[in-house]
Amino acid sequence: MAKNPTPTEATAPTLDLRVARQLEKLRRMPSRDHAMAQHGRNAFLAEAQSLRLKEPSIRLSWYDWLGRLIRPRPGLLLRALIVIVVISGTIAAMSSLATATQYSLPNQWLYPLKQWMENGQLAFARTPKDRSDLALTFAFRRIKEIELLNEQGIAVPESVLARMHHEIAFALEAASHMDDAAMQQALQDTDGQLLLQEEVLRQANPPVSLDTLDLIERQRLWVELGLLEPQGFREQIRTLGTSPLSGPNMP
């Protein structure tokens, strides 16, 4: 082995660098023929087009499908606008429905929905005061419904009267769970509703049955008991439940 390497016996790493530099000779090359390149491109896109037609289903995302439903295909901004309009419209429609439902009468198709919503609200009322306030609010609605039916010359359905009595019974039962001061206030509010009911029903045309007016009187007696003997009132309610307070079951 030579002690002094000849210029041709350079070390491997240096040789490798020299080899790597030689690769530069391949960097320069003739320009690509534009016509051939374009021909190849056209053939590629033609093949893509034929494959596209043969595909059983084109894989599109959900927004592509939304765009296909609306022609011409909307841009991102327009798609966002459509989504906003749809959501706003849905909210507006639901608000309108809720409003219409609230003012619906027993002879209208939305009335069952109104009853269903009121039942739901009563079911979710947490405190005795909330339950009492809600029940009296709904009882007041019954009075307004009766007045409107009277104006239209429509007889008050028995189901509406029964529901009204049951709401008063519900308010009385809720009051029995309050302390003395709160119960006093709740019973006074209930008595106010009962007086209003009596006044409206005495003017009903066609007239309501005497049983209805008698039930109102009995409910007023319960109120009087609660105002005079709160504890006795509570014990009576617990013993008897609400059935004697409301008459027929609530629809």
Added chain:
Amino acid sequence: MEIRDWLNLQSLISSLQSPKSVTSASDLSLLQRAKAFDLQVLGLIYDHYSPGIYRYAYRLLNDAALAEACVSEVFSQLLQALSSKGKDGHIRDIEIQLFHSAMLWIERELARNRDSALATVTRDLDSPIEAEDLRIALRQLSAEARTLLLLKFLESWDNAQLSALIDAPANSLHGRYQHALIELRQALTSSPEAAKPFRGG
């Protein structure tokens, strides 16, 4: 072209210029649109990648027609892979898919023309080396070695791309690159006969 279309194309061009494999949402969107045979996207892909494929093929084959044939074949294979009837129907990176196909196509082409592939060159590295000599030497290397040399040295591919292409760990690439250089040196200086170093122009 409407502004909306122009902006969409600019974002697609940016995603194509990303050196990394498909990882971002925009790359995934590009791939989704390619799989849906969006002709605009496919045209963009062709315009962006076909020059690199052509250069790679021409540097090894020294034939414009063969290089264009290579480009056509690899892009046709790309379409088949994108379609639902593709071999596995799953592509992660379009660039890797294309160059891998080109690597295999050139390997088959060189095997078909075995006579020229077996031509050897004997050169002293101190003497001028012609481009054709380099090609002859490169053809004697393995497909992986010559691809590494061409793409790393002449196309500035990074290790992440190369490791994805040849399916090797990134930390092994330096060694493979050095080994490829040694192979090329041996191919440039070796001869089937014991020949004297050639000192010519």
